[in-house]
Amino acid sequence: MVEQVAQMVVHGEAWTLKDLFVLPNEYVYWSIQIVMYPYMTGLVAGAFVLSSLYHVFGVEKLKEIARYALVFSFALLPVAMMPLLLHLMQPLRGINVLMTPHFTSAISAFGIVFMTYACIVAAEIWFVYREFIVSSVNRLSAKSDRSLYESLLLLIYRLISLGAMDVSRDALEADHKAVKFLAGLGIPVACFLHGYAGFIFGSVKANALWMTPLMPVIFICSAIVSGIALCIISYYIFMEMRKWAARRGKSFLLPDALAHGSAAVDYEHLRSVQDHEVRMTSKYLLIFMTLAITLELLDMIFRGYTAVKSWDALRQVIYEHDFVKIFIMQYAIGNVLPFVMLLIPGVTVRRAALASILVLFGVLMMRWNVVIGGQAFSLTFNGFMHYHLPIIPHDIETFKEGLGGALTVIVTPFVIFYFLNMIFPAFMESKDSH
Amino acid sequence: MKRRDFLKNAAVFVSGASVSLGALELLDPRQLLAANPELRWGFLVNTHNCVGCGFCVKACKVENDIPLEANVTRTWVERYVITKDGDVVMDTPKGALNGFTSKLIDQNQSGMKQVDDEEIAQAFFVPKLCNHCDTPACVQVCPVGATYQTKDGTVLVDRKWCIGCGYCIMGCPYGVRFFHPVEHVADKCTFCYHRISNGGNTACAQACPFGARQIGNLRDPNDPVAKAVMNQRVGVLRDEYGTKPQVFYIGLNKEVR
Amino acid sequence: MKGHVWRPLLVVIGLVIIILVARMFYVPEDFGAQDRGYTFGYHRLSNEQEWKDYPAKYQDSEYCSGCHDDKTEELNAAQHGMIPCENCHGAAFDHPDDPEKLTIDRSRDLCLRCHSELYMPSSGRNDIPGVNPEEHNAGLECVECHNSHNPSLEEM
Numbered sequence: 001m002v003e004q005v006a007q008m009v010v011h012g013e014a015w016t017l018k019d020l021f022v023l024p025n026e027y028v029y030w031s032i033q034i035v036m037y038p039y040m041t042g043l044v045a046g047a048f049v050l051s052s053l054y055h056v057f058g059v060e061k062l063k064e065i066a067r068y069a070l071v072f073s074f075a076l077l078p079v080a081m082m083p084l085l086l087h088l089m090q091p092l093r094g095i096n097v098l099m100t101p102h103f104t105s106a107i108s109a110f111g112i113v114f115m116t117y118a119c120i121v122a123a124e125i126w127f128v129y130r131e132f133i134v135s136s137v138n139r140l141s142a143k144s145d146r147s148l149y150e151s152l153l154l155l156i157y158r159l160i161s162l163g164a165m166d167v168s169r170d171a172l173e174a175d176h177k178a179v180k181f182l183a184g185l186g187i188p189v190a191c192f193l194h195g196y197a198g199f200i201f202g203s204v205k206a207n208a209l210w211m212t213p214l215m216p217v218i219f220i221c222s223a224i225v226s227g228i229a230l231c232i233i234s235y236y237i238f239m240e241m242r243k244w245a246a247r248r249g250k251s252f253l254l255p256d257a258l259a260h261g262s263a264a265v266d267y268e269h270l271r272s273v274q275d276h277e278v279r280m281t282s283k284y285l286l287i288f289m290t291l292a293i294t295l296e297l298l299d300m301i302f303r304g305y306t307a308v309k310s311w312d313a314l315r316q317v318i319y320e321h322d323f324v325k326i327f328i329m330q331y332a333i334g335n336v337l338p339f340v341m342l343l344i345p346g347v348t349v350r351r352a353a354l355a356s357i358l359v360l361f362g363v364l365m366m367r368w369n370v371v372i373g374g375q376a377f378s379l380t381f382n383g384f385m386h387y388h389l390p391i392i393p394h395d396i397e398t399f400k401e402g403l404g405g406a407l408t409v410i411v412t413p414f415v416i417f418y419f420l421n422m423i424f425p426a427f428m429e430s431k432d433s434h
Numbered sequence: 435m436k437r438r439d440f441l442k443n444a445a446v447f448v449s450g451a452s453v454s455l456g457a458l459e460l461l462d463p464r465q466l467l468a469a470n471p472e473l474r475w476g477f478l479v480n481t482h483n484c485v486g487c488g489f490c491v492k493a494c495k496v497e498n499d500i501p502l503e504a505n506v507t508r509t510w511v512e513r514y515v516i517t518k519d520g521d522v523v524m525d526t527p528k529g530a531l532n533g534f535t536s537k538l539i540d541q542n543q544s545g546m547k548q549v550d551d552e553e554i555a556q557a558f559f560v561p562k563l564c565n566h567c568d569t570p571a572c573v574q575v576c577p578v579g580a581t582y583q584t585k586d587g588t589v590l591v592d593r594k595w596c597i598g599c600g601y602c603i604m605g606c607p608y609g610v611r612f613f614h615p616v617e618h619v620a621d622k623c624t625f626c627y628h629r630i631s632n633g634g635n636t637a638c639a640q641a642c643p644f645g646a647r648q649i650g651n652l653r654d655p656n657d658p659v660a661k662a663v664m665n666q667r668v669g670v671l672r673d674e675y676g677t678k679p680q681v682f683y684i685g686l687n688k689e690v691r
Numbered sequence: 692m693k694g695h696v697w698r699p700l701l702v703v704i705g706l707v708i709i710i711l712v713a714r715m716f717y718v719p720e721d722f723g724a725q726d727r728g729y730t731f732g733y734h735r736l737s738n739e740q741e742w743k744d745y746p747a748k749y750q751d752s753e754y755c756s757g758c759h760d761d762k763t764e765e766l767n768a769a770q771h772g773m774i775p776c777e778n779c780h781g782a783a784f785d786h787p788d789d790p791e792k793l794t795i796d797r798s799r800d801l802c803l804r805c806h807s808e809l810y811m812p813s814s815g816r817n818d819i820p821g822v823n824p825e826e827h828n829a830g831l832e833c834v835e836c837h838n839s840h841n842p843s844l845e846e847m
Contacts, residue, residue: 008503008615010504010505010506010613010615011613011615012613017542017543018543019541019543019544020541020543020544021524021525021526021542022542023526023609024505024506024507024510024529024609025507025609025610025611029600029603029604029613030600030604084599088597088598089596089597089599089613089619090596090597090598090619093578093595093596093597093598094597096577096578097578097597099578100579100595101578102576102579104574104575105574105575105576105601106575107575107577107599108578110577200601203575204604204605205571205607205675205676206571206605206607206675379608379609379691380691382522382524382691383542
């Protein structure tokens with residue numbers, strides 16, 4: 001009597017291919033969603049740090065993109081949590097992380113750090129936009145014939161104003177101080193938020209590829225890189241769309257203008273703003289990229305040089321199985337190429353945006369190579385596992401942990417941003433500097 | 435403030451802070467264990483006796499409701515074939531659920547491999563199961579307190595509290611954890627807690643016709659397992675992770691990982 | 692500082708209070724750091740009892756002797772006496788109530804678990820008589836010639 005009558009696919013089996021000797025329970029348990037998770041958290045942290053460069057360090061050149069980066073960072077926030085929930089086998093119990101946190105686990109810090117960070121970003125937005133909120137409440141309530149949409153907007157503004165209607169000089173001065181304080185506080189928290197994402201991996205002593213104290217630092221650097229790159233590219237795209245919309249009068253692409261009925265946006269003006277901001281930002285991108293690449297190479301060289309027990313298996317993964325993913329896709333296309341593109345003098349907006357796309361791709365590949373690469377070899381170092389991303393889902397699990405789930409995670413922040421932009425116009429240019 | 439004063443103040447501050455931190459320090463598990471001297475479950479595997487029949491794997495799956503056809507298992511048996519050239523070939527087809535009935539060694543994607551009898555220097559079987567470590571890495575990383583160690587040393591999973599994040603699966607250096615295909619939570623060997631707590635034997639040890647597996651109380655000097663651990667040369671798996679595994683092996687080889 | 696500056700903080704404090712209150716209702720009372728401390732023993736205590744109450748499937752050979760003592764004494768002395776009854780006869784569960792009859796595994800595959808010949812020096816497997824399943828009466832069930840309890844043909 002042979003026992004295996006029917007196949008029962010266990011979690012991980014659908015996308016794992018085993019080679020040589022692999023323990024029976026070993027699969028690629030952490031798949032695409034766990035690649036997306038540090039990627040999205042990194043984008044959140046990076047976008048916030050970019051905005052803080054202006055608010056804290058007073059880098060005036062980044063003024064316009066800073067406001068945008070802040071709102072976009074807020075739009076990204078819920079999405080940083082999404083891959084985790086999509087990945088959980090029991091998503092309904094996700095709340096347990098907040099209810100009975102076990103702080104010896106790096107994941108349990110998530111609930112606390114994430115909430116703290118969300119509160120800081122929300123509060124900062126509140127202070128930055130308070131003057132605008134108050135003026136909107138005044139403008140909308142003064143209007144006698146409000147449409148349903150405007151009434152809803154008024155209700156939202158009334159609610160989020162928290163009843164603080166004082167826009168005297170002193171009050172605004174206090175707002176500015178609060179923004180500065182929160183942005184300053186936000187930087188370490190943002191770094192912590194992402195550093196601990198690195199710690200989640202770096203502290204797994206069972207995994208030879210992950211376990212390094214450099215992991216949190218590498219994650220923070222690549223987070224800032226990817227965050228800045230995303231801000232550049234999305235800022236570029238949104239500005240292109242706004243320019244296009246401003247010329248053609250397509251108001252649905254100007255949701256803030258739609259919401260506030262402000263005057264038409266000037267095309268030439270948008271162009272000059274975009275040029276200036278994108279070029280400035282790409283300089284900062286270059287600085288953080290240098291740091292990120294240095295650390296990643298240091299890690300790899302160190303592993304090869306010390307060549308401890310696990311190195312035989314790691315070397316096979318790095319130089320053979322994942323060679324294309326690591327050296328071609330991550331380093332050559334994702335790091336060196338954009339680096340050179342940004343270094344060549346006379347950087348144009350288009351070139352900066354293209355380089356940013358490559359950087360974003362490079363960081364995604366870095367996350368992939370860490371998360372999937374770390375599970376590419378058996379705990380015994382005598383076998384390998386290959387991961388195959390499920391593209392066409394045949395059940396809910398292969399959707400969640402497949403291309404569909406990943407795309408959902410990527411698209412969501414833009415959807416959120418569209419609506420958020422109606423309430424907090426991210427491209428609004430302030431008259432006075434603070 | 436003078437520099438010397440500053441240093442002095444700083445020293446006082448730092449030592450004061452560390453004292454208050456010391457008060458917050460978590461209790462040392464060894465101290466706690468010492469408070470319970472009567473019972474600590476441990477396991478002894480005699481690899482010389484194992485013939486690779488896989489009855490233990492089948493018994494475990496039936497006893498603990500792990501679907502037989504699912505490719506995960508709480509315990510398994512590995513075959514090691516070491517050639518005279520020093521090559522090591524190993525496999526564990528379906529975790530040895532149906533034993534080892536073929537000379538072909540399953541290399542997964544690389545197909546089947548056969549080693550001629552004349553080339554074999556030594557060949558043996560090694561049963562594996564959860565090590566119920568003294569300082570379990572899997573418990574440390576659980577974000578919600580769904581996996582834990584009992585007073586008697588067993589590491590269990592709370593099926594009603596586990597969120598299924600998989601961190602414990604990643605954290606275990608021995609690969610003993612997996613997602614239960616029906617319960618959809620992390621699962622692992624419990625040392626048959628329901629059996630041993632009620633005076634019974636584990637399903638795997640009971641099913642073994644050759645006495646290759648034994649469970650016992652490491653705190654009882656008259657217990658056969660405790661005696662063997664004390665008096666014989668036993669080894670443990672991958673102790674470099676500092677997990678202090680409590681499954682002891684007689685006849686361990688350096689090739690076994 | 693103007694008073695309105697603290698309003699977001701009040702919202703945050705409100706949130707924290709909500710979470711703490713929710714915790715009181717959501718978390719079972721017996722949840723906490725138990726005997727092994729917070730690092731290794733943080734759990735819901737009643738879960739230990741739940742595991743202790745997990746239903747057993749296998750009894751043991753003594754349980755079998757409880758009723759079948761007419762056979763077990765002789766069979767325990769047989770060549771295969773060291774193999775526990777339930778390995779071939781199946782897990783007893785609540786037999787004889789449920790199931791009333793056990794399904795015996797008489798398959799060739801069952802015998803081959805031990806008796807498929809492998810060259811395993813430094814293992815007990817080498818001491819067990821083995822056959823090459825492809826050559827040794829392929830297609831026939833072992834029990835057609837061999838007695839499961841006393842398989843040696845000379846002693847039959």
